[in-house]
Amino acid sequence: MNNIPQVKVGIVAVSRDCFPESLSVNRRKALIDAYTKKFGATEIYECPVCIVESEIHMVQALEDVKNAGCNALVVYLGNFGPEISETLLAKHFDGPVMFCAAAEESAEDLMDGRGDAYCGMLNASYNLKLRNVKVYIPEYPVGTADECADMIHEFMPIARTIIGLKSLKIISFGPRPLNFLACNAPIKPLYDLGVEIEENSELDLFEAFNKHEGDPRIPKVVEDMEKELGKGNMKPEILPKLAQYEITLLDWVEDHRGYREYVAIAGKCWPAFQTQFGFVPCYVNSRLTGMGIPVSCEVDIYGALSEFIGTCVSLDAVTLLDINNTVPADLYNSDIKGKTTYTQKDTFMGFHCGNTCSKKLAFCSMKYQKIMARSLPIEVTQGTLEGDIAPGDITFFRLQSTADTQLRAYVAEGEVLNVPSHSFGSIGVFAIPEMGRFYRHVLIEKNFPHHGAVAFGHYGKALFEVFKYLGVADIGYNQPKSLPYPSENPFNK
Numbered sequence: 001m002n003n004i005p006q007v008k009v010g011i012v013a014v015s016r017d018c019f020p021e022s023l024s025v026n027r028r029k030a031l032i033d034a035y036t037k038k039f040g041a042t043e044i045y046e047c048p049v050c051i052v053e054s055e056i057h058m059v060q061a062l063e064d065v066k067n068a069g070c071n072a073l074v075v076y077l078g079n080f081g082p083e084i085s086e087t088l089l090a091k092h093f094d095g096p097v098m099f100c101a102a103a104e105e106s107a108e109d110l111m112d113g114r115g116d117a118y119c120g121m122l123n124a125s126y127n128l129k130l131r132n133v134k135v136y137i138p139e140y141p142v143g144t145a146d147e148c149a150d151m152i153h154e155f156m157p158i159a160r161t162i163i164g165l166k167s168l169k170i171i172s173f174g175p176r177p178l179n180f181l182a183c184n185a186p187i188k189p190l191y192d193l194g195v196e197i198e199e200n201s202e203l204d205l206f207e208a209f210n211k212h213e214g215d216p217r218i219p220k221v222v223e224d225m226e227k228e229l230g231k232g233n234m235k236p237e238i239l240p241k242l243a244q245y246e247i248t249l250l251d252w253v254e255d256h257r258g259y260r261e262y263v264a265i266a267g268k269c270w271p272a273f274q275t276q277f278g279f280v281p282c283y284v285n286s287r288l289t290g291m292g293i294p295v296s297c298e299v300d301i302y303g304a305l306s307e308f309i310g311t312c313v314s315l316d317a318v319t320l321l322d323i324n325n326t327v328p329a330d331l332y333n334s335d336i337k338g339k340t341t342y343t344q345k346d347t348f349m350g351f352h353c354g355n356t357c358s359k360k361l362a363f364c365s366m367k368y369q370k371i372m373a374r375s376l377p378i379e380v381t382q383g384t385l386e387g388d389i390a391p392g393d394i395t396f397f398r399l400q401s402t403a404d405t406q407l408r409a410y411v412a413e414g415e416v417l418n419v420p421s422h423s424f425g426s427i428g429v430f431a432i433p434e435m436g437r438f439y440r441h442v443l444i445e446k447n448f449p450h451h452g453a454v455a456f457g458h459y460g461k462a463l464f465e466v467f468k469y470l471g472v473a474d475i476g477y478n479q480p481k482s483l484p485y486p487s488e489n490p491f492n493k
Contacts, residue, residue, distance in 0.1 A: 003262050003292035004312055005163040007156055009072045010045045010065030012089065014052040016080040023115045024051045024078025027102045030145035031076060039153050045070050058085045062092055072159035074152055077101035079115035087127040090135050096162040097135040098155045099124055101142045118142050136469055157462045161312040162469055166194040168308060169260035174202035174268035176299040183300040183449060185401040193470060196260055202268050206276060209248045218243045228358055232365030238279050238382045246284045253293065264304040265295040274376055279383040280369050282354030286385050290317045290357035297355055306398045306453035313462045314455045317357040321350035322450050327429060335419045345436030349421065349429055354384030356426035360456055361387035370424050389428030391418035395455045396432065397463050400448055409467040410442050410476035413460045434478045441485035442476035
């Protein structure tokens with residue numbers, strides 16, 4: 001995937017001048033050694049210029065990490081720390097910042113060897129708030145060298161996502177389809193996040209597609225599609241057009257990324273798309289998403305944004321699915337009840353026409369789009385990738401703007417069950433603990449649309465921290481029964 005930032009974290013140790021500087025020097029060395037031993041040294045940089053005790057040191061350290069190519073920063077309190085200089089360090093660094101602090105090592109060294117960084121973190125947080133500086137502070141930010149190394153490693157996906165969003169362009173094509181108001185939301189909050197938007201007409205895309213007719217790269221892309229689909233290549237006659245469309249999108253990305261490094265696409269896919277292009281774009285969307293260029297359906301700009309966030313966090317392909325339909329009682333009773341602890345209300349089916357990367361499907365085949373074919377000629381609905389989503393851990397999530405431009409988000413971890421869907425499209429039987437209550441008191445009550453992004457694995461912790469870093473105050477999750485939602489009726493049985 002070449003559409004995701006590479007993170008290089010500069011680690012700068014700070015020291016209060018009334019404490020021994022050697023505490024910060026030695027503890028920084030121990031931290032670097034611990035991280036290198038656990039995770040390797042390629043993604044971190046030890047700032048050797050100075051231990052920051054003053055504003056002058058702060059300027060020197062900033063210059064050093066900048067020259068070293070660092071795009072993220074860890075401010076490490078080896079002792080109490082200089083609250084002004086360390087806060088200015090975070091303020092003037094152009095990228096995501098984390099703070100953590102050293103724990104005391106031994107009862108035998110609590111005289112000259114006591115650093116009081118536990119206390120210093122309190123003053124650091126107070127000063128950061130005074131200056132309105134956003135940083136990531138781990139859940140418990142004081143630890144041994146090994147523990148702080150783990151904290152820095154957990155910071156990596158958060159930093160990668162924040163860096164990516166600051167240089168992301170979302171390219172959209174066409175207005176949302178009729179009756180898809182749920183995919184529409186104000187784009188002002190995206191500009192506030194630093195995301196650029198390029199909105200285009202479907203005619204622009206159609207013109208570019210037609211100009212790629214006969215492109216000499218088409219046969220090679222067709223060959224790659226044939227290899228990927230294998231026995232599932234049920235519509236070989238449509239592959240040249242799909243290859244032409246894929247090349248069109250990839251060229252558009254390169255020609256229109258401008259000064260931005262990373263791109264996501266909010267694509268139009270129906271109803272006029274099929275009759276004019278002669279196919280549906282689902283399979284191509286799945287392939288680009290597998291390359292690390294998320295493509296959302298139905299011009300869902302916030303869906304594309306959410307997918308990009310999930311790609312940065314997981315370093316893997318994601319997908320966008322409708323939170324679609326209930327699991328019938330007979331299917332639940334035969335394949336789920338008694339084999340898991342999930343109730344029927346914990347389960348649902350996640351579905352989209354065929355946009356999920358083939359690597360995330362248990363099996364797949366190229367088919368026509370059944371829903372569209374109900375009202376259109378079947379021959380123009382070919383190009384959807386169908387199959388059951390492979391069982392395993394997942395995280396359902398979304399970042400969304402309200403009508404009055406307030407950002408909201410949700411995160412819920414669960415799994416795709418090893419249960420046949422007995423249906424069509426890219427689809428799976430999902431289970432999320434307390435999904436029924438989450439569906440009512442988060443998804444419905446807080447007006448989230450039917451599209452949700454899916455990361456393949458449990459990434460709730462990192463996603464939650466990303467949303468916090470972005471300043472999202474309202475982050476919903478699937479709360480356990482012991483923690484009622486504010487609006488939940490206390491008399492429910």
